[in-house]
Amino acid sequence: MKVENQKSYIKWRYFKQTIFFGVVRLSALIITAALIGILTYIFFHGFRAISWDFLTLPPTDSMTAGGIMPAIVGTLYLTIGAISVALPLGVVSAIYLTEYAKQGRWIRIIRIGVNCLAGVPSVVFGLFGLGFFVVFLKFGSSILAGSLTLGILILPTVIGASEEALKSVPQTFREASLALGVSKWSTIARIVLPSALPGILTGSILGVGRAAGETAPIMFTAAAFFTASLPKSIFDEVMALPYHIYVLATAGTHIEQTRSLQYGTVLVLVGLVLGIDLIAILIRSSMRRKKRW
Amino acid sequence: MTRHFREIIIRNLFACFAFFSVLILGLIVIFLFREGMPIFQQISVFKFIFGSAWYPTYDPPEYGIWPLIVGSLVVTFFACLIAVPLGVLSAIYISEIAPGAIKEYLKSIIELLAGLPSVVLGFFGMVIVAPWLQETFDLPTGLNIINASVMLAIMAIPTISSISEDAIYAVPREFKEASYALGATKYETIIKVIIPAALSGISTAVILGMARAIGETMVVLMVAGGAAAIPQSIFDSVRPMPASIAAEMGEAPFGSGHYHALFATGIVLFFVTLAFNLIADYFSNKFKEVGSGTL
Amino acid sequence: MNKYVKQFMLIALCLLFGTGAAFAEKIVIKGSTTVLPIAQATLEAYMKANPGVNISLSGGGSGDGIKALIDKSTDIANSSREIKANEVALAKSKGVNPVTTVVAIDGIVPIVHPNNKVKNLSIDQLSQIYQGKITNWKEVGGDDLQIVVVSRDSSSGTFEAWAEMVLNKAKVTPRAQMQASSGAIVQAVSKNKYAIGYIGLGYVNKSIKALTVNGIQASAKTAISKEYPIARNLYMYTNGQPAGEVAKFIKFVLSPAGQKLVAKEGFVPLPMAKETSKKGKK
Numbered sequence: 083m084k085v086e087n088q089k090s091y092i093k094w095r096y097f098k099q100t101i102f103f104g105v106v107r108l109s110a111l112i113i114t115a116a117l118i119g120i121l122t123y124i125f126f127h128g129f130r131a132i133s134w135d136f137l138t139l140p141p142t143d144s145m146t147a148g149g150i151m152p153a154i155v156g157t158l159y160l161t162i163g164a165i166s167v168a169l170p171l172g173v174v175s176a177i178y179l180t181e182y183a184k185q186g187r188w189i190r191i192i193r194i195g196v197n198c199l200a201g202v203p204s205v206v207f208g209l210f211g212l213g214f215f216v217v218f219l220k221f222g223s224s225i226l227a228g229s230l231t232l233g234i235l236i237l238p239t240v241i242g243a244s245e246e247a248l249k250s251v252p253q254t255f256r257e258a259s260l261a262l263g264v265s266k267w268s269t270i271a272r273i274v275l276p277s278a279l280p281g282i283l284t285g286s287i288l289g290v291g292r293a294a295g296e297t298a299p300i301m302f303t304a305a306a307f308f309t310a311s312l313p314k315s316i317f318d319e320v321m322a323l324p325y326h327i328y329v330l331a332t333a334g335t336h337i338e339q340t341r342s343l344q345y346g347t348v349l350v351l352v353g354l355v356l357g358i359d360l361i362a363i364l365i366r367s368s369m370r371r372k373k374r375w
Numbered sequence: 376m377t378r379h380f381r382e383i384i385i386r387n388l389f390a391c392f393a394f395f396s397v398l399i400l401g402l403i404v405i406f407l408f409r410e411g412m413p414i415f416q417q418i419s420v421f422k423f424i425f426g427s428a429w430y431p432t433y434d435p436p437e438y439g440i441w442p443l444i445v446g447s448l449v450v451t452f453f454a455c456l457i458a459v460p461l462g463v464l465s466a467i468y469i470s471e472i473a474p475g476a477i478k479e480y481l482k483s484i485i486e487l488l489a490g491l492p493s494v495v496l497g498f499f500g501m502v503i504v505a506p507w508l509q510e511t512f513d514l515p516t517g518l519n520i521i522n523a524s525v526m527l528a529i530m531a532i533p534t535i536s537s538i539s540e541d542a543i544y545a546v547p548r549e550f551k552e553a554s555y556a557l558g559a560t561k562y563e564t565i566i567k568v569i570i571p572a573a574l575s576g577i578s579t580a581v582i583l584g585m586a587r588a589i590g591e592t593m594v595v596l597m598v599a600g601g602a603a604a605i606p607q608s609i610f611d612s613v614r615p616m617p618a619s620i621a622a623e624m625g626e627a628p629f630g631s632g633h634y635h636a637l638f639a640t641g642i643v644l645f646f647v648t649l650a651f652n653l654i655a656d657y658f659s660n661k662f663k664e665v666g667s668g669t670l
Numbered sequence: 671m672n673k674y675v676k677q678f679m680l681i682a683l684c685l686l687f688g689t690g691a692a693f694a695e696k697i698v699i700k701g702s703t704t705v706l707p708i709a710q711a712t713l714e715a716y717m718k719a720n721p722g723v724n725i726s727l728s729g730g731g732s733g734d735g736i737k738a739l740i741d742k743s744t745d746i747a748n749s750s751r752e753i754k755a756n757e758v759a760l761a762k763s764k765g766v767n768p769v770t771t772v773v774a775i776d777g778i779v780p781i782v783h784p785n786n787k788v789k790n791l792s793i794d795q796l797s798q799i800y801q802g803k804i805t806n807w808k809e810v811g812g813d814d815l816q817i818v819v820v821s822r823d824s825s826s827g828t829f830e831a832w833a834e835m836v837l838n839k840a841k842v843t844p845r846a847q848m849q850a851s852s853g854a855i856v857q858a859v860s861k862n863k864y865a866i867g868y869i870g871l872g873y874v875n876k877s878i879k880a881l882t883v884n885g886i887q888a889s890a891k892t893a894i895s896k897e898y899p900i901a902r903n904l905y906m907y908t909n910g911q912p913a914g915e916v917a918k919f920i921k922f923v924l925s926p927a928g929q930k931l932v933a934k935e936g937f938v939p940l941p942m943a944k945e946t947s948k949k950g951k952k
Contacts (some may be wrong), residue, residue: 095385095560095562095563096560098562099560099561099562099563101427102562102565102566103472103562105464106464106467106468106472107467107468109460109461109464109465109468110464110465110468110469110473110481112461113461113465113481113484113485113532113536114481114484116486116488116529117484117488119492120495120496120499121493123499123503124495124499133541143713143714145710146562171392171395174389174392174393175389175392175393175395175396177389177655178386178389178390178393179393180492182389182390183390183393186536188390191397192393192394193402194398194656195394195396195397196396197652197655197656198400198652198653198656199396199399199400200652201583201586201587201590201648201649201651201652201655202400202403202492202590202645202648202649203589203590203591203592203617203645203648204590204591204592205588205590205592205617205620205641205644206403206407206619206623206641206644206645206648208408208592208621209406209407209620209624209637209641210402210403210406210407212624213406213407213409213410213638214402214406217629218406218806222417223743229472234399237395237396237399238396241396261504265378265381265382266382267381267382267385273426281423288490291476291490292490294492295490295491295492295493295494295495296491296492296493297492297493297494297592297593298593298596298617298621301624301625302620302624302625306726306727306728307706307727307728307729307730308710308726308727308728309726309727310858311724314724318726319726319728323492324492324494324593327494327495327498328494328497328498328593328596328597329729330496331498331501331502331597332501332597332849332850332851332854333703333729333850333851333853333854336853337541337856337857338852338856338857338860338877341502344502348495348498351408351492351494351495352491352492352495355490355491355492356487356490356491358490359486359487359490360487361485363487364495367479378912379924428841428844429844430824430841431824432733432824432829432830433824433839433841434839442844463750506861515816515818515862515864515865516818516847516858516862516864516865517861518847518858600847601847601848601849602844602845602846602847603844603848604843604844604845608947611845612845612847614848622823622848623732623823623824625730625734626730626731626733626734626823627733628733628734628736628737628757629737629741635733
């Protein structure tokens with residue numbers, strides 16, 4: 083009797099486990115399905131719109147026809163601008179945090195600062211960009227203001243990734259170099275940084291992907307509804323892919339008629355951003371496999 | 376001596392750069408206040424936050440952001456209701472149950488989900504989910520709380536999942552081994568040992584996920600419907616704070632009360648997310664101490 | 671790494687001091703989304719005819735355009751309302767002299783889902799609906815369905831015109847769904863049998879049903895004669911009498927070719943468009 087009881091109890095325990103595993107698998111499945119669902123939907127609606135002309139011509143006929151070339155170029159400029167702000171600042175900050183700083187109050191403050199900066203909502207970055215770069219520094223709504231805003235937006239991403247990359251360089255590398263009488267700075271520049279470079283690169287690429295897809299920060303700092311020609315200086319407004327999608331989908335004159343353009347633009351943006359992310363993921367996994375230490 | 380001197384310069388230079396993030400954070404606060412404070416000469420802080428009418432362009436204008444705050448809280452709450460179970464369970468699956476290859480794929484999928492631009496999710500919610508919701512449930516509008524919450528949940532899942540996964544991964548192997556040795560099933564080990572041990576990390580994940588959802592702009596701008604009223608059902612439209620800022624800032628005359636009111640809304644939003652982040656920071660520091668060291 | 675730092679600082683310095691020289695010769699147009707299709711169609715034609723000219727166009731809203739005109743960050747401010755007295759005062763205080771040019775006439779049309787039985791609403795009924803006092807279609811002769819009020823964002827010129835001509839400054843119900851453009855309203859109403867919205871005549875298409883107001887159908891004729899109660903002029907504002915490239919562009923908008931484009935976009939061309947004269951501020 084007792085044995086029977088115990089047997090059924092054990093059965094019950096494993097039954098619970100099966101149910102639980104089922105739920106857990108289901109949740110993973112839902113997430114996968116959500117991503118794949120969204121991507122396939124966008125792909126099948128978007129790829130018909132995409133042609134060579136779509137990618138290389140500016141919009142025409144009140145943005146109901148033509149292409150999205152100025153938006154692609156604008157997004158490229160903004161992202162390049164953003165990463166050239168965030169990369170030097172981020173890497174140097176990370177070097178300081180990992181190589182130089184001792185644990186203490188200052189480092190704690192910096193770390194909280196970085197964490198909080200990472201948590202600031204993107205629309206607040208937009209407000210800040212508007213208040214500081216556009217109005218206070220008088221950059222106007224421009225590539226410059228947009229790039230700087232996006233740059234500080236992705237700064238925490240770059241710092242985080244660079245820190246992780248620097249930390250994963252074995253301590254023995256540094257010790258060996260220092261033991262040979264090499265100065266700390268030279269050790270960092272010649273030994274640590276080169277070893278950490280792929281990791282830093284991965285993080286920066288992820289940051290680029292983030293910057294390319296953001297809309298709210300550039301709404302008031304850089305993005306134009308329509309410019310027929312390409313920007314000539316960093317003080318020009320530009321079209322940008324994410325803002326172009328928003329405009330076509332909500333503020334356009336002919337929302338239904340431009341659906342295929344919208345899907346096309348969404349597909350280009352998703353392709354661009356996820357392509358960038360995928361590159362980063364691939365670099366990282368190949369790096370993990372190759373790691374010599 | 377010169378070498379030593381150079382080292383010191385480099386060190387201090389780098390310290391300055393590292394301090395840049397804190398500086399930016401300070402600048403953000405300064406400029407939000409600079410542009411937002413003037414509104415409080417027209418209206419008290421209490422009336423601004425708890426006022427129930429948002430009519431910034433009328434004469435006389437009314438700047439009560441309570442409906443916007445409620446809008447933000449409601450969509451965040453429902454987003455978490457969806458995102459927390461999915462995020463945490465998927466983290467458990469990835470770190471404890473999934474076989475190696477699936478694990479890597481799933482991690483990549485979650486990373487890609489995190490990379491999906493918010494405007495794309497907003498577009499998806501607007502063009503596909505909204506008409507579907509409206510027809511299926513015969514609603515007055517498909518741009519409503521439930522739609523916005525689902526889209527926000529998709530944005531918050533990667534945050535919750537990846538941080539929870541780190542927390543679960545950090546649970547010492549000895550804990551699990553001890554549990555198995557006592558004859559516990561895998562399920563019992565997960566529920567009674569791993570999750571409690573990783574709880575502060577999971578809490579961090581949930582809070583950061585909430586912070587992500589409450590600050591997200593494009594999704595709520597495009598999908599929440601934009602009605603600045605306190606909702607009465609989950610099928611009502613709302614106008615969360617970020618949506619209000621993004622929709623109106625372009626049109627608010629520079630230097631007007633409306634302009635300052637939007638910056639003041641930004642202050643509220645900033646401090647709400649800052650609070651979330653500081654709480655998360657507190658939890659994650661607590662969670663660092665959980666390890667074999669504490670045994 | 672030092673090299674990067676130096677380069678970065680160098681670039682930053684260049685940027686800081688290069689500000690003044692960077693604004694090239696070009697026309698910037700900003701403002702009302704109602705005027706946007708007119709501006710866009712005419713500027714595309716204009717740029718085709720004058721390839722050297724660079725015109726950049728943004729929407730935003732009438733207030734935004736006038737704000738930009740006052741800030742001197744735009745050359746032409748599109749507006750669907752007349753400039754306000756306080757805006758004129760602010761402009762004058764900053765040395766800007768806004769000059770009015772009427773470029774087209776617009777009627778604002780209430781629209782519903784094509785299946786809605788309601789055909790006509792009085793100004794008063796519209797006002798009650800938008801204030802949230804009438805909440806069911808059966809109260810105005812329709813089916814027993816809740817009314818979903820769709821409105822433009824409160825800072826748009828169309829909204830202001832609507833608030834003035836229909837609501838007489840009463841407040842729109844906070845339950846109203848705010849849409850960012852007339853196109854978005856068409857889109858929302860065409861998919862929603864509960865909805866009512868309002869748009870410029872230029873946006874009326876087959877996917878929605880335009881209502882008559884006080885029994886009068888909105889059309890070019892009734893809008894010009896102002897017989898249709900919700901009609902208004904559309905403006906382009908400039909700082910001082912337009913000159914140079916700006917003058918040429920505005921002249922083109924007012925020319926028969928330009929007004930033809932206005933009509934093509936669904937607006938009402940100016941009745942006196944033949945003489946292509948500018949209309950000064952009244």
